[in-house]
Amino acid sequence: QVQLQESGPGLVKPSQTLSLTCTVSGGSISSGNYYWNWIRQPAGKGLEWIGRISTSGSTNYNPSLKSRVTISVDTSKNQFSLKLSSVTAADTAVYYCARGAAAAGFDNWGQGTLVTVSS
């Protein structure tokens, strides 16, 4: 059974770059026609889709974050990653990685990792 696990610093200073990695276990990240997504949720608020990447490297980003977001994939490590630049306190949230397929929804989520932006 495929499992996803986020990892990365829990504290980032304002104006710096947030970097997170999602490790996929129990299956190959390259198998199946999946997109690999990042989604975040500020405390007490709703879900916000950040972006996604296919294993061929094709990316789509939320227009509201596009200028600051980079998502990449490393198939050799079965991982995909998120970089969010120039962070502010508004970027403080639980960040989830999730698997999605065309017309199938986000069917597999990581447990989420809290990232706090503070000096």
Next chain:
Amino acid sequence: SYELTQPPSVSVSPGQTASITCSGDKLGDKYAYWYQQKPGQSPVLVIYQDTKRPSGIPERFSGSNSGNTATLTISGTQAMDEADYYCQAWDTTTGVFGGGTKLTVL
């Protein structure tokens, strides 16, 4: 940008039917997805492609989507169904979530 609107809260008595709506421009022309999120947990997909239930999701969960509104219906609501529910759709290649609905079972 595309927006999905949900009621902030819905209340239902145990055993009754709960309906949660999600509104968006021509939402019926897109697929709607629904996620359940309990406190401190990751979201779980409960409906995909408007009406389909993933394996392991109880039959009491059903969905519909027409016109500008998608609806998640929970029949015979149980206490364990108390959670936040989010609708989601794709605006071409951009994922969009509704603001979420807190379902209270009382």
